[in-house]
Amino acid sequence: MKTIDLEVERRSTRGKNSARQTRAGGKIPAVVYGAGKPNVPITVDRKTLSDAFRNGAGENAIFLLKLAGSDQSRHAMIKEFQRDPLSRKTMHIDFVRVLMDAKIRVSVPIEAVGTAIGVKVHGGILDFVTRQVEIESLPGNIPAHLPIDVSALEIGDALRISQIPPIEGVEIVDDPDKVLVHVVHPTQEVEPVAAAEPAAEVTEPEVLKKGKAVEPEGEEKEK
Template structure:
């Protein structure tokens, strides 16, 4: 994963009113913390930050050029978005150092097609991994090409890049390939559900007559 450089500004005003003014100015309120240092309140350029996340994923490592101080490396830890308008309201950043290992959640991307007549269920959408801060994989690709019914892929069986270690439980089920239901199975399920509705209605009618 490549580094992304952002020019940021220190924040000296706090509270909801100050945050709104920051966002109106095209910036995002953020806090940088970690390594036992005092939290730093910053303003991130909204457009550039959104582009960095879009192009590099939520685990993007940012080189922050802070006015009046040395550049610092940061990992995007938490992004808070507005529940309706969907714009970014606040960002938590974790201070990291070159060579330091961090624990992050990385998305799983399924490739290929399982054998005909099968149904694929993806039980996990991401894996928790430990990786060097500047070498976090953007995604983990998992091939199911030709997988037969009965195939179960657990976290320990997923191939990881060199230097990356699994933190998710090894027995966690990632993908389950089963036999796809036949038309007769589906019709049988519909008939069974219908019979249940009729039976329930019948009981209600009986209760009404008794009343």
């Protein structure tokens, strides 16, 4: 996986008012933690980060955080971020340090390749059962996705995790018997999704976590 350079600035002030001023200036409050090092409060330029994701940075992107005005840099991944429930703008980011020579576990999305015969010829439906698979690898070897060829699937056929083609440097640590996709008959009943209850007014930020985050010590999330 390609490493993305991202310039960051150190934050000298904390608190809600400071965080609001930071966001008003087009930057996102953030913190870097982990690897036995002290927490470092930083800011990230909102547009620069958005451009990185627009240009293909995936959910497991490895960033090389470069501290402005110094020669300090550190590899890190986004572990958690907060979004405003109304505007959907990112309000705060947690970066966790990663060592490029130490293996880590992450969840990687699967990607179906081809069109199943059961869909193309017999009108079946390709139903995704599992969309993320847990892997272990060095940070630089994390794939953006895991491709699975579904073109030979007839109605009633399924693909399991054990059938994912091997990728050099990547170990799949998920349940090998877990079903990824299967082709079902178009008249087969699909379990309905329960209708969502009317949502109460949301005032708290939405927190989106990726895996089991290491909790940053002493760093309060600014709202």
